[in-house]
Amino acid sequence: MRKPLFTLAFAFCFGPLAYCANSYYSHVVFDNSLTGERYFYTRAQASGDSTLVAPEGRIPVESKIFHTPPNALRLQWQSHANGGWTARIERPDIRNLPARYSGDTLFLWLYSEQTIENTELPLLQLTDSDHGFSEPVKLSRFVRSLPTAKWTQVKIPLREFRATSLNGFNPARLESVTFIQGEADGKPHSLLVDDIKIDFADEGKSQTLSAPSAVAAKGYDRHIDVSWTYPPNDTVQHFVVYRSLDGRIYQPVGIQMPGIHRFADYIGRTNQTAYYKVATVDRSYRESNVSAPVSASTRELNDDELLTMVQEASFRYYWEGAEPNSGMALENIPGDDRIIALGASGFGVMSIIVGADRGFITREQGAQRLTKIVGFLEKAPRYHGAWAHFLNGETGKTIPLFGAADDGGDLVETSFLLQGLLAARQYFHDQPDLVRRITALWEGVEWDWYRQTSNSDALYWHWSPDYAWQLHHRLTGWNETMITYLLAMASPTHSVPPSLYYTGWAGQSQEAARYRSGWGGTTEGDHYANGTTYYGTKLDVGVGRGGPLFFTHYSFMGFDPHSLTDRYTNYFDNNTNIAKINRAYCIDNPGKHEGYGNDAWGLTASDDPWGYGAHEPREKEDNGTVTPTGALSSYPYTPEFSMAALKHFYRDLGPQLWGVYGFRDAYNEDQHWVAPIFMGLNQAPIAVMIENYRTGLVWKNFMSNPEIQSMLKSLANLRDQEHH
Ligand code: CA
Numbered sequence: 001m002r003k004p005l006f007t008l009a010f011a012f013c014f015g016p017l018a019y020c021a022n023s024y025y026s027h028v029v030f031d032n033s034l035t036g037e038r039y040f041y042t043r044a045q046a047s048g049d050s051t052l053v054a055p056e057g058r059i060p061v062e063s064k065i066f067h068t069p070p071n072a073l074r075l076q077w078q079s080h081a082n083g084g085w086t087a088r089i090e091r092p093d094i095r096n097l098p099a100r101y102s103g104d105t106l107f108l109w110l111y112s113e114q115t116i117e118n119t120e121l122p123l124l125q126l127t128d129s130d131h132g133f134s135e136p137v138k139l140s141r142f143v144r145s146l147p148t149a150k151w152t153q154v155k156i157p158l159r160e161f162r163a164t165s166l167n168g169f170n171p172a173r174l175e176s177v178t179f180i181q182g183e184a185d186g187k188p189h190s191l192l193v194d195d196i197k198i199d200f201a202d203e204g205k206s207q208t209l210s211a212p213s214a215v216a217a218k219g220y221d222r223h224i225d226v227s228w229t230y231p232p233n234d235t236v237q238h239f240v241v242y243r244s245l246d247g248r249i250y251q252p253v254g255i256q257m258p259g260i261h262r263f264a265d266y267i268g269r270t271n272q273t274a275y276y277k278v279a280t281v282d283r284s285y286r287e288s289n290v291s292a293p294v295s296a297s298t299r300e301l302n303d304d305e306l307l308t309m310v311q312e313a314s315f316r317y318y319w320e321g322a323e324p325n326s327g328m329a330l331e332n333i334p335g336d337d338r339i340i341a342l343g344a345s346g347f348g349v350m351s352i353i354v355g356a357d358r359g360f361i362t363r364e365q366g367a368q369r370l371t372k373i374v375g376f377l378e379k380a381p382r383y384h385g386a387w388a389h390f391l392n393g394e395t396g397k398t399i400p401l402f403g404a405a406d407d408g409g410d411l412v413e414t415s416f417l418l419q420g421l422l423a424a425r426q427y428f429h430d431q432p433d434l435v436r437r438i439t440a441l442w443e444g445v446e447w448d449w450y451r452q453t454s455n456s457d458a459l460y461w462h463w464s465p466d467y468a469w470q471l472h473h474r475l476t477g478w479n480e481t482m483i484t485y486l487l488a489m490a491s492p493t494h495s496v497p498p499s500l501y502y503t504g505w506a507g508q509s510q511e512a513a514r515y516r517s518g519w520g521g522t523t524e525g526d527h528y529a530n531g532t533t534y535y536g537t538k539l540d541v542g543v544g545r546g547g548p549l550f551f552t553h554y555s556f557m558g559f560d561p562h563s564l565t566d567r568y569t570n571y572f573d574n575n576t577n578i579a580k581i582n583r584a585y586c587i588d589n590p591g592k593h594e595g596y597g598n599d600a601w602g603l604t605a606s607d608d609p610w611g612y613g614a615h616e617p618r619e620k621e622d623n624g625t626v627t628p629t630g631a632l633s634s635y636p637y638t639p640e641f642s643m644a645a646l647k648h649f650y651r652d653l654g655p656q657l658w659g660v661y662g663f664r665d666a667y668n669e670d671q672h673w674v675a676p677i678f679m680g681l682n683q684a685p686i687a688v689m690i691e692n693y694r695t696g697l698v699w700k701n702f703m704s705n706p707e708i709q710s711m712l713k714s715l716a717n718l719r720d721q722e723h724h
Contacts, residue, residue, distance in 0.1 A: 020259040021094075021334035023234065026102045027283075029091050029177060029196040031238075031255065032071050033061045034656055034664075034674040039073055040609065041090040048083030050181055052076065058672070059087050067109040067151050067194035069240065069252040075122070075191045081184040087122075088178040089196065092676050095607060096336040096401075099129050099173045103198040106156045106177070111192040116146040120189060123180040126161050128173040134161035136180050151194070153285070155201060174198060199283055209280040209288040212239060212261070217276050217296035220309050222654055223266045224296045226276045230261055237283045241265065242290060244275040250290075255281075257334070262320065262660045264313075273297040303643060307690050308358065310632065310646060313662035314687040315355040317678055318348030319369075321661060323393035327372035329680040331390065331401075332607075333661065339401065340393040342413040343554070344680030349373065349420030350557050350698050351684040353427045354691045367431050370424050374437045377417075383409030383463055385445035385494070387417065405471055408464030411450045412475070415484040418442055419558040422487075423702040447488035448496050458504030459488055459496065476515045477505040477528060478542045482571075483555035490711035498714045506568065520544045521620060529568050535584030537577045540569035545585060545617040546578030549604035549630040552637065553685045557692070558702030563712060567719055576637040582630065583641055585617035593624035595669035599648035601641070602630020606666040606682060607675040624670040628663035633685035635693040662686065 033039040039061050044054035053060055053076040066072040075087050091099055106126075121143065123136035143154045163169035177196055212228035226241055236258040242250040243265060256263050267274060274297070277290035301309060318329050323337070328345040330337070349370065356366030380387055380396050386409030388398040400407035418441070425438040450459050452469055461473035461481075475481045485505045488496045506528040517526040520543030524532045530539045539546055546552075552561075552575035561571035586601035603615040606627035615625055631638075631645035649663055656674045657663050661683055665675035692699050702708065 022337045024257040027197045027199045040673045043088040046085035049080035050083030050085045051078045052085035068255050072192045072194035079181045079184045084181045088176050090176045095332045101172045101198040105201040108196045109194045111151045112146045115148045118145045122182045125178045127176045128170045129175045132167040132169040133165045134169045135164040211289045211291045212278045215291040217294045219296035219298045221301040227262045237281045242277045247275045266654045270300045311687040312360050314683040315351045317661040317683040318351050326376040326393040332677040338392050341680050343416030346417035346420030347684035351687040354687050384449040386414040389413045405467040415487045423558040426701040426704045443493040446494045447491045448494045476512045480554040490707040498718045516543045534581045537580050545581045548614045548616040553633040557688045560699035579634040579637040599644040604630040609671045609673040625668045627666040629682035633689040635690045
């Protein structure tokens with residue numbers, strides 16, 4: 001047994017399809033850049049007489065020469081006595097995956113087209129996420145001169161990086177690796193850097209890994225999907241995919257982390273045949289034999305086929321990407337492998353209905369997965385019938401991710417989940433056990449408890465056994481919580497009076513108006529009704545220009561907005577208007593962001609270069625980030641505009657944006673940034689809303705619940721009574 005310098009307690013991969021992002025990112029600092037020109041997670045600068053190539057302060061990406069495909073980073077400098085330069089490479093900023101490194105050695109790979117004497121090499125310095133940093137270390141101490149045109153591995157024991165900051169330095173929380181000017185030799189140098197990681201010096205020496213098996217390839221419009229199987233094995237560093245266009249000469253085109261057994265090879269051309277082999281690479285970068293070759297061809301897909309392709313890829317997030325113990329949806333991939341999200345799981349259930357109906361899986365497989373999910377939910381903690389926002393997929397326990405008081409029931413997430421389960425109850429009507437168990441879960445939710453008091457006129461978002469109503473978030477529309485009111489009114493066991501729709505959701509109090517103008521930054525629509533015309537479209541309901549587009553998606557994946565006309569509007573029409581206004585704003589583009597246009601629109605909640613944001617069509621909440629789910633999940637509202645966006649995202653931006661689960665979460669052309677993650681809340685709406693446009697499948701199933709029909713009747717009665 002090795003004796004690690006430091007270790008962290010982690011539960012790694014369980015089960016054959018387990019994700020291993022925690023494990024992978026407990027070692028990897030840099031592997032590849034998603035963007036081709038410069039790497040977003042870098043900071044580079046020169047001072048005085050020294051020079052460093054650093055477009056917009058970033059390190060350039062090298063795509064022809066790499067240690068792992070498809071790229072590496074290129075440092076190009078000239079060091080002078082009266083000057084200096086630094087090139088800082090940061091750990092990628094991945095949601096819910098803070099630095100938790102495990103190992104005793106820093107590994108990196110260096111390459112130069114010309115021999116570099118070791119005295120000419122730069123220095124290396126590390127920082128951690130608690131503002132700690134090390135003193136610079138001379139690379140020359142750990143590498144002889146770099147041979148010409150050959151990748152050379154450098155290993156530096158972490159104990160060599162002595163703390164020089166007041167806060168000490170903790171390599172387990174490594175945040176960046178910085179190259180610093182060394183000898184001022186005045187000569188031009190060029191050095192490629194790839195595969196920076198922390199690991200154990202003696203890792204992976206013991207066994208030779210086998211090649212992946214069951215390798216398959218399937219061609220689409222501009223890309224080919226390569227898939228394989230591999231048993232769980234924690235000595236796997238990654239898989240490497242080789243492509244040949246002639247069946248003879250193979251080039252490495254990409255890698256995939258353990259636990260994901262699929263690679264989307266974006267070729268960018270139709271009618272291209274390609275051959276693939278896949279190999280396994282261990283943590284010492286020793287490669288297995290390659291698999292036997294497989295081949296497939298791209299071909300031009302028609303619009304219908306493109307829709308199916310995008311639906312299937314998005315569905316896979318909830319199928320292949322599900323947390324293995326619960327069968328539920330992870331909050332984001334890559335991300336913390338344990339965090340399953342309740343609402344995203346409800347959306348995922350609806351995408352499984354789509355998957356079963358379109359034949360991506362069989363009905364039996366869909367029913368089996370639903371049974372697993374229902375079994376997990378039956379055992380999970382409940383708070384007057386509601387579940388928490390986040391659960392630990394391994395233990396089933398509540399995760400208070402947003403703070404200590406977020407440790408109880410989340411009625412909104414619960415309603416997103418039940419929207420999915422109620423659609424599934426109707427779709428899988430031939431599975432009596434599943435129907436009975438979903439009904440029991442649905443009838444167990446005490447919607448009326450979430451009024452806070454028996455005479456309250458609204459619903460509240462959270463209740464906690466320890467903190468009670470401390471979060472005190474009254475549900476006030478227009479936003480994504482309409483489905484919460486609709487289900488609370490529809491409950492056969494713990495319903496709330498339909499009057500809450502008008503007093504809570506569409507409430508007219510000063511408190512409600514302040515709430516709306518507080519997040520919307522405007523009084524337009526602060527009394528629920530709006531009436532302002534934006535870009536030629538009159539908006540009946542919504543704050544300002546209607547807010548982020550997810551307001552028109554989350555409540556309407558099962559609930560058909562055609563079926564609801566209240567005192568203010570019809571919601572299919574109103575949602576359509578919000579989508580049109582969002583698009584018109586992006587075309588107008590008052591923030592002058594790069595890449596917006598007719599086919600590049602859709603502001604909604606997503607990952608962005610600075611974190612997670614609820615982007616919407618107003619300058620303060622528009623930072624240049626376009627989120628594919630915005631336009632694509634609006635398909636029923638704006639089919640032609642959504643199709644134009646789909647083709648742009650796939651055919652023009654595909655090389656960066658397209659991955660194993662469809663479109664990556666978001667992109668920002670101002671910043672040359674593409675999200676490193678897919679989000680559980682954003683993939684399923686694409687699959688489900690496209691299906692609702694194509695066949696109305698999920699709408700039909702959800703709306704066929706008798707409780708929903710009687711709720712709509714009482715709501716209509718109330719509307720008509722008040723009108724007389
Ligand atoms: Ca690489």
